[in-house]
Amino acid sequence: MSEECERIAELLVDHAAGAGSPRQKAFINKHVEACPICARELQALRNTNELLAKMELEPAPDLWDAIRPNLQPRPAPSRTSWIARHWLKSTAATAAVAAAIAAWMITAPKTPTFDQQAVLMNHAAMSWSTPFADKAALGLIEVIGAEQ
Amino acid sequence: MTSLNSDCSVQNNMHVTEESELVKRAKSGDLPAFESLYRSYNTRLFNFARQITCCPDDAADVVQETFIKAWNALPRLRSDSVFGAWLHRIALNLARDTARKRPVVIDPEQIELDCGEPDPENSLISAESENAVYKAISGLKEEHRLVVTMHYMGGMGVDAIAEVMGVPKGTVMSRLSRARAILRRKLSPYVEER
Numbered sequence: 094m095s096e097e098c099e100r101i102a103e104l105l106v107d108h109a110a111g112a113g114s115p116r117q118k119a120f121i122n123k124h125v126e127a128c129p130i131c132a133r134e135l136q137a138l139r140n141t142n143e144l145l146a147k148m149e150l151e152p153a154p155d156l157w158d159a160i161r162p163n164l165q166p167r168p169a170p171s172r173t174s175w176i177a178r179h180w181l182k183s184t185a186a187t188a189a190v191a192a193a194i195a196a197w198m199i200t201a202p203k204t205p206t207f208d209q210q211a212v213l214m215n216h217a218a219m220s221w222s223t224p225f226a227d228k229a230a231l232g233l234i235e236v237i238g239a240e241q
Numbered sequence: 242m243t244s245l246n247s248d249c250s251v252q253n254n255m256h257v258t259e260e261s262e263l264v265k266r267a268k269s270g271d272l273p274a275f276e277s278l279y280r281s282y283n284t285r286l287f288n289f290a291r292q293i294t295c296c297p298d299d300a301a302d303v304v305q306e307t308f309i310k311a312w313n314a315l316p317r318l319r320s321d322s323v324f325g326a327w328l329h330r331i332a333l334n335l336a337r338d339t340a341r342k343r344p345v346v347i348d349p350e351q352i353e354l355d356c357g358e359p360d361p362e363n364s365l366i367s368a369e370s371e372n373a374v375y376k377a378i379s380g381l382k383e384e385h386r387l388v389v390t391m392h393y394m395g396g397m398g399v400d401a402i403a404e405v406m407g408v409p410k411g412t413v414m415s416r417l418s419r420a421r422a423i424l425r426r427k428l429s430p431y432v433e434e435r
């Protein structure tokens with residue numbers, strides 16, 4: 094057996110099954126044409142594949158009859174149930190959004206409250222020169238209230 | 242490296258479309274469609290299960306159980322195009338469970354006694370050759386036996402086998418190649434031309 098035969102022997106199994114690149118196939122075919130040992134081996138491999146492909150047994154013809162009674166009928170999905178399913182889905186989605194908004198409203202930080210007292214006192218200070226103005230009176234009331 | 246089935250891609254695509262349609266109908270409860278799927282897969286699954294269980298009777302039980310399970314689980318199958326691989330996975334698990342419950346058979350000669358002779362009336366080759374091939378396959382390691390069975394008796398391509406076995410394509414190809422080489426040696430008297 095030549096060195097080339099040894100190289101080809103490794104590729105023959107897949108070659109017999111039709112596998113391999115076109116270049117590899119051409120290389121093997123050329124070698125096999127000139128080498129009766131490899132040609133015999135290739136034929137034996139092809140015969141093996143043929144033998145394997147013929148190894149097929151049929152199951153008992155009445156096997157389906159044994160299976161059929163065990164298959165429970167499946168109710169085809171009706172249009173009503175489809176609508177009901179989708180109505181349920183959309184209702185659940187709406188409820189989830191409403192719950193999220195409510196949760197946000199409860200937990201969200203409040204806007205800082207307007208410091209009414211500080212503003213009035215400021216007004217009172219600014220209108221000190223016009224003691225009879227409304228805003229001065231309001232400031233005065235606030236100052237008195239705060240002192241009490 | 243190409244698969245044996247790569248030349249039949251157009252035919253396979255047509256087959257896949259037809260099959261997807263049948264799967265869709267079976268999902269919605271169409272029994273005749275499911276029966277068509279059964280007719281398309283029963284022989285392949287039977288041979289597949291027989292190689293794992295080593296017994297035609299057990300294999301028939303596995304096929305029966307597989308189709309009942311498949312019918313019940315079909316509405317949950319997401320992709321209609323993977324039906325074949327999915328069916329084989331169900332059968333693989335059931336056949337392995339069945340094989341575990343049976344006594345371990347080590348000697349291939351013993352397989353005949355435990356499982357009975359292959360049925361020559363239903364076979365495409367002579368009883369003697371079939372017996373020899375059957376013994377040769379049974380003597381392989383499970384990982385080789387399964388790829389050989391799925392490829393030759395199930396007509397499955399490398400992609401589908403990889404899907405069922407949960408291994409890369411390259412692993413399937415190398416297992417197939419190794420199994421072919423072993424079988425060629427074991428079957429010398431039947432495959433060598435005199």
